[in-house]
Amino acid sequence: xxxxxxxxxxxxxxxxxxxxxxxxxxxEMLERINRLxxxxxxxxxxxxxxxxxxxxxxxxxxxRLLHLA
Numbered sequence: 001x002x003x004x005x006x007x008x009x010x011x012x013x014x015x016x017x018x019x020x021x022x023x024x025x026x027x028e029m030l031e032r033i034n035r036l037x038x039x040x041x042x043x044x045x046x047x048x049x050x051x052x053x054x055x056x057x058x059x060x061x062x063x064r065l066l067h068l069a
Contacts, residue, residue: 018058026054033061041065 013036017029027049034042034057041064043057 014058014062017054023049023051023054026051030054030057033058037061037064 013029013033017026017033020026020029030049031045034045043060045057046053
Protein backbone atom coordinates (compact mmCIF):
# COMPACT_ATOMS: atom_id res chain seq x y z
CA UNK A 1 0.00 0.00 0.00
CA UNK A 2 2.92 2.33 0.63
CA UNK A 3 3.84 2.31 -3.07
CA UNK A 4 0.26 3.17 -4.03
CA UNK A 5 -0.15 6.08 -1.65
CA UNK A 6 3.23 7.60 -2.54
CA UNK A 7 2.80 7.23 -6.29
CA UNK A 8 2.70 10.64 -8.00
CA UNK A 9 0.59 9.23 -10.82
CA UNK A 10 -2.06 8.07 -8.31
CA UNK A 11 -2.10 11.43 -6.55
CA UNK A 12 -2.33 13.25 -9.89
CA UNK A 13 -5.16 10.99 -11.00
CA UNK A 14 -7.08 11.70 -7.81
CA UNK A 15 -6.58 15.47 -8.20
CA UNK A 16 -7.55 15.34 -11.88
CA UNK A 17 -10.74 13.56 -10.97
CA UNK A 18 -11.56 16.19 -8.35
CA UNK A 19 -10.80 19.05 -10.75
CA UNK A 20 -12.56 17.66 -13.81
CA UNK A 21 -16.03 18.84 -14.76
CA UNK A 22 -16.64 16.16 -17.42
CA UNK A 23 -18.71 13.41 -15.79
CA UNK A 24 -17.55 10.74 -18.25
CA UNK A 25 -13.89 11.48 -17.54
CA UNK A 26 -14.58 11.55 -13.80
CA UNK A 27 -16.25 8.14 -13.93
CA GLU A 28 -13.33 6.74 -15.92
CA MET A 29 -10.79 8.16 -13.47
CA LEU A 30 -12.73 6.90 -10.43
CA GLU A 31 -12.84 3.40 -11.92
CA ARG A 32 -9.11 3.57 -12.62
CA ILE A 33 -8.35 4.78 -9.08
CA ASN A 34 -10.49 2.01 -7.64
CA ARG A 35 -8.65 -0.63 -9.70
CA LEU A 36 -5.33 0.58 -8.24
CA UNK A 37 -6.44 -0.36 -4.75
CA UNK A 38 -6.02 -3.77 -3.17
CA UNK A 39 -9.22 -5.79 -3.53
CA UNK A 40 -10.15 -5.45 0.16
CA UNK A 41 -10.06 -1.63 -0.08
CA UNK A 42 -11.96 -1.23 -3.34
CA UNK A 43 -15.39 0.31 -3.28
CA UNK A 44 -18.40 -1.18 -5.06
CA UNK A 45 -19.32 1.20 -7.83
CA UNK A 46 -22.96 1.36 -8.92
CA UNK A 47 -23.93 1.20 -12.59
CA UNK A 48 -25.29 4.77 -12.47
CA UNK A 49 -22.75 7.25 -11.13
CA UNK A 50 -23.39 10.95 -10.48
CA UNK A 51 -21.00 13.79 -9.72
CA UNK A 52 -22.15 13.72 -6.10
CA UNK A 53 -21.40 10.01 -5.87
CA UNK A 54 -17.91 10.55 -7.32
CA UNK A 55 -17.18 13.25 -4.73
CA UNK A 56 -18.34 10.97 -1.91
CA UNK A 57 -16.40 8.00 -3.30
CA UNK A 58 -13.19 10.05 -3.59
CA UNK A 59 -13.63 11.17 0.01
CA UNK A 60 -14.17 7.55 1.10
CA UNK A 61 -11.10 6.36 -0.81
CA UNK A 62 -9.02 9.15 0.69
CA UNK A 63 -10.16 8.16 4.19
CA ARG A 64 -9.31 4.51 3.55
CA LEU A 65 -5.86 5.39 2.31
CA LEU A 66 -5.16 7.65 5.29
CA HIS A 67 -6.05 4.82 7.68
CA LEU A 68 -3.75 2.42 5.82
CA ALA A 69 -0.75 4.74 5.74
